[in-house]
Amino acid sequence: MKELILLKQENLPQLADKMICPSYDRSKAKAGIVHVGVGGFHRSHEAYYTDALMNETDALEWGICGVGLREADRKMRDILKEQDFMYTLIVKHPDGKIETRVIGSIIDFMLSVDDPMTVIDKMANKETKIVSLTITEGGYNFHPATGEFMFDNPDVQHDLANPGSPKLVFGFLAAALRKRRDTGLPPFTVQSCDNVQHNGDITKKMLLAFVGKQDPELAEWIGANVCFPNAMVDRITPVTTPTDVELLRTDFGVRGAWPVTCEPFCQWVIEDHFSNGRPAWEKVGAQFVPDVTPYEKMKIRLLNAGHSVLGLLGSIHGHETIDGAVTDPLFAKYLRAFMDIEATPVLDTVEGIDLDAYKDSLIERFGNPNIKDSLARICLESSAKLPKFLIATINENLAAGGSIEYATLVIAAWCLYSDKGLSRHGNELDIVDAMKDELHQAAMGTEDNVLSFLRLEPIFGDLVNNERFTRLYSEMVGALYDDPNIARLMEKILTSN
Numbered sequence: 154m155k156e157l158i159l160l161k162q163e164n165l166p167q168l169a170d171k172m173i174c175p176s177y178d179r180s181k182a183k184a185g186i187v188h189v190g191v192g193g194f195h196r197s198h199e200a201y202y203t204d205a206l207m208n209e210t211d212a213l214e215w216g217i218c219g220v221g222l223r224e225a226d227r228k229m230r231d232i233l234k235e236q237d238f239m240y241t242l243i244v245k246h247p248d249g250k251i252e253t254r255v256i257g258s259i260i261d262f263m264l265s266v267d268d269p270m271t272v273i274d275k276m277a278n279k280e281t282k283i284v285s286l287t288i289t290e291g292g293y294n295f296h297p298a299t300g301e302f303m304f305d306n307p308d309v310q311h312d313l314a315n316p317g318s319p320k321l322v323f324g325f326l327a328a329a330l331r332k333r334r335d336t337g338l339p340p341f342t343v344q345s346c347d348n349v350q351h352n353g354d355i356t357k358k359m360l361l362a363f364v365g366k367q368d369p370e371l372a373e374w375i376g377a378n379v380c381f382p383n384a385m386v387d388r389i390t391p392v393t394t395p396t397d398v399e400l401l402r403t404d405f406g407v408r409g410a411w412p413v414t415c416e417p418f419c420q421w422v423i424e425d426h427f428s429n430g431r432p433a434w435e436k437v438g439a440q441f442v443p444d445v446t447p448y449e450k451m452k453i454r455l456l457n458a459g460h461s462v463l464g465l466l467g468s469i470h471g472h473e474t475i476d477g478a479v480t481d482p483l484f485a486k487y488l489r490a491f492m493d494i495e496a497t498p499v500l501d502t503v504e505g506i507d508l509d510a511y512k513d514s515l516i517e518r519f520g521n522p523n524i525k526d527s528l529a530r531i532c533l534e535s536s537a538k539l540p541k542f543l544i545a546t547i548n549e550n551l552a553a554g555g556s557i558e559y560a561t562l563v564i565a566a567w568c569l570y571s572d573k574g575l576s577r578h579g580n581e582l583d584i585v586d587a588m589k590d591e592l593h594q595a596a597m598g599t600e601d602n603v604l605s606f607l608r609l610e611p612i613f614g615d616l617v618n619n620e621r622f623t624r625l626y627s628e629m630v631g632a633l634y635d636d637p638n639i640a641r642l643m644e645k646i647l648t649s650n
């Protein structure tokens with residue numbers, strides 16, 4: 154067997170015969186961006202755009218230093234370090250075509266759990282112009298129903314008491330911005346890349362709440378000087394599987410641990426206000442717009458919510474992947490009806506975007522048979538996702554007198570999922586959620602009190618007091634607990650609308 158080529162800087166000339174590789178001089182790159190949360194999505198999205206830009210324009214001042222705030226990030230750091238911080242991006246087209254490229258934009262990686270001060274110093278370094286974040290929906294630490302910063306989080310308490318050795322992102326941003334102010338450096342931009350509506354505004358609000366408690370003068374300076382552009386980010390990025398690592402070996406003769414796979418589609422719409430310069434990402438496909446609001450709402454309420462609809466209903470039905478679910482005619486019909494009847498009426502118009510075409514394209518993207526996006530990934534951390542993806546749509550439809558059937562069945566399914574954790578065939582579902590125990594406890598109470606699940610106030614706010622919603626929800630939960638045949642209920646909703 155031919156020897157495998159290791160993914161390393163020194164092997165780039167050999168690798169370049171097999172796939173697109175960085176053509177820029179990585180040794181001259183500087184970390185203009187410090188990125189917190191280097192998972193699959195950052196690697197298929199911001200790091201990809203930045204690599205493309207460095208290839209095209211030699212923008213060497215915009216390299217990325219990755220930061221991991223959790224012990225769980227050690228594995229990624231170790232693997233990337235071993236590969237001189239490079240990895241392979243495997244783009245899988247629906248027709249089976251595969252494109253691979255080595256991404257070289259990440260040039261360093263720090264773990265704050267080892268030494269928080271090095272991370273603070275890196276963010277406070279003159280070269281750093283942007284601190285970007287992919288910290289997941291839950292990482293923003295706001296109460297889903299009230300939108301306020303949750304000070305009772307023990308890590309927040311720790312960070313307030315220990316400004317020099319924080320654990321959470323807000324503690325790091327505060328310490329680094331303080332240092333920059335005190336040394337007379339301009340602030341960096343704080344750029345959120347998560348699926349949270351108004352992600353920049355929310356980041357600002359959370360940071361100011363935290364810093365306001367710790368150091369009101371600094372909060373004032375941040376409020377007046379730091380930019381937090383809102384952005385819509387999009388690229389479906391499933392969990393990497395051993396088959397992907399194997400594909401690199403067998404089809405390309407490359408040994409690279411932890412490649413990232415994704416769909417060909419990629420979108421990034423960003424508000425153009427930055428505190429300290431920015432990469433010309435528009436040269437490689439990003440869009441800069443004055444107001445991202447309509448784009449982000451459209452994406453979260455159609456794509457992400459659509460994922461959750463397929464994820465929860467599909468898990469109970471016994472589907473395992475998004476393409477498996479969306480190629481089931483009943484699920485495809487239900488998804489489209491949810492989008493048309495419940496999600497679309499509460500969207501704002503997006504100039505230049507044909508919503509019908511956008512929805513068609515979503516269904517096509519979900520159907521990509523080579524992505525194999527697992528429903529387990531879609532359903533993980535549902536407690537942080539559903540309030541923003543789906544419950545917001547229910548609330549807006551309740552206020553406007555719109556339809557709520559399609560989404561309500563998803564909440565009823567979520568209750569059964571959290572209670573029993575089983576598919577219709579009795580297979581155990583792998584539930585990963587920071588609130589898993591609370592969800593389970595509340596759902597378990599359903600047989601005694603049908604509204605028990607809805608009493609999780611941090612998730613549902615005061616929905617439990619809405620008569621129209623609770624009436625419908627009670628009926629659906631009752632029917633589902635009698636017979637967990639979700640398809641029957643989906644059909645019933647479809648025929649009555």
Ligand code: CS2
Nearest residue numbers: 386387388389390457460531
């Ligand atoms: C998914 C997203 O996490 C989820 O539930 O909907 O990860 C989705 O795949 C991305 O936002 C696509 O851009």
